[in-house]
Amino acid sequence: xxxxxxxxxxxxxxxxxxxxxxxxxxxxxxxxxxxxxxxxxxxxxxxxxxxxxxxxxxxxxxxxxxxxxxxxxxxxxxxxxxxxxxxxxxxxxxxxxxxxxxxxxxxxxxxxxxxxxxxxxxxxxxxxxxxxxxxxxxxxxxxxxxxxxxxxxxxxxxxxxxxxxxxxxxxxxxxxxxxxxxxxxxxxxxxxxxxxxxxxxxxxxxxxxxxxxxxxxxxxxxxxxxxxxxxxxxxxxxxxxxxxxxxxxxxxxxxxxxxxxxxxxxxxxxxxxxxxxxxxxxxxxxxxxxxxxxxxxxxxxxxxxxxxxxxxxxxxxxxxxxxxxxx
Numbered sequence: 001x002x003x004x005x006x007x008x009x010x011x012x013x014x015x016x017x018x019x020x021x022x023x024x025x026x027x028x029x030x031x032x033x034x035x036x037x038x039x040x041x042x043x044x045x046x047x048x049x050x051x052x053x054x055x056x057x058x059x060x061x062x063x064x065x066x067x068x069x070x071x072x073x074x075x076x077x078x079x080x081x082x083x084x085x086x087x088x089x090x091x092x093x094x095x096x097x098x099x100x101x102x103x104x105x106x107x108x109x110x111x112x113x114x115x116x117x118x119x120x121x122x123x124x125x126x127x128x129x130x131x132x133x134x135x136x137x138x139x140x141x142x143x144x145x146x147x148x149x150x151x152x153x154x155x156x157x158x159x160x161x162x163x164x165x166x167x168x169x170x171x172x173x174x175x176x177x178x179x180x181x182x183x184x185x186x187x188x189x190x191x192x193x194x195x196x197x198x199x200x201x202x203x204x205x206x207x208x209x210x211x212x213x214x215x216x217x218x219x220x221x222x223x224x225x226x227x228x229x230x231x232x233x234x235x236x237x238x239x240x241x242x243x244x245x246x247x248x249x250x251x252x253x254x255x256x257x258x259x260x261x262x263x264x265x266x267x268x269x270x271x272x273x274x275x276x277x278x279x280x281x282x283x284x285x286x287x288x289x290x291x292x293x294x295x296x297x298x299x300x301x302x303x304x305x306x307x308x309x310x311x312x313x314x315x316x317x318x319x320x321x322x323x324x325x326x327x
Contacts, residue, residue: 016175023184035092048294077290116213117159123217130224
């Protein structure tokens, strides 16, 4: 009650029009190093994900459900990392850490939208692997192109709609100072801490919508992998088990990293140690995971590696031809 009265007492103060993202400002001696590091990460992430999407689109033999979802994930990761990293790089270059009120909530919307969409897209990919391993005779019939498009479309729409409601409720809060966000992007928890209006209703809405975007797909993913592992263990030969597990091991690694860091940041109790490490763990699922995904999927998939090698050879041959016979 006292906290609520204190917040109400601030209502007469000037409304915040700009937030300060402290980010990595606490390490001034590392600003140049961090800029080079994050720039390299951004370039690798963009190049890797765009390359995967381009190869999946260009190679006809990759027009399969698994690669269709992989192409969607690559496009999503390209947008996801572009929501956060350019803003960080700009702050390193100009030493300006401010972001407008509308810019902050716009970043929050796209972050929440793409994170929710990725959660459902990963569950769709796990369902695809479940059908491929546990229902191989019916796989082609069940996982047809229409279902692939429907699952992908539902993932993107669910993330967009849930994020719209979350962003709307958060933007209705009153912010009258302080305006410093101890994070490198506009996340909902730091924003709520800065509000000088009652946040209980908004917190409930965000919790419900956040749970709706993470718990059902997580449960579906876990159920799929329980069935997958059970089926793999029943395969009599070691070679058969190894081959079956290799088709889903890449996705399992990505799911573990994505949900593991989300659980640490958003679900575990906020002890002093975890609160200090939240920014570090946030780097994993917002910056590092989009960079790792292309390597995890391509390096552990023989068919995709062969398609990628062919595409690169064709590109090199085309460049040589254009040099020898310029237009």
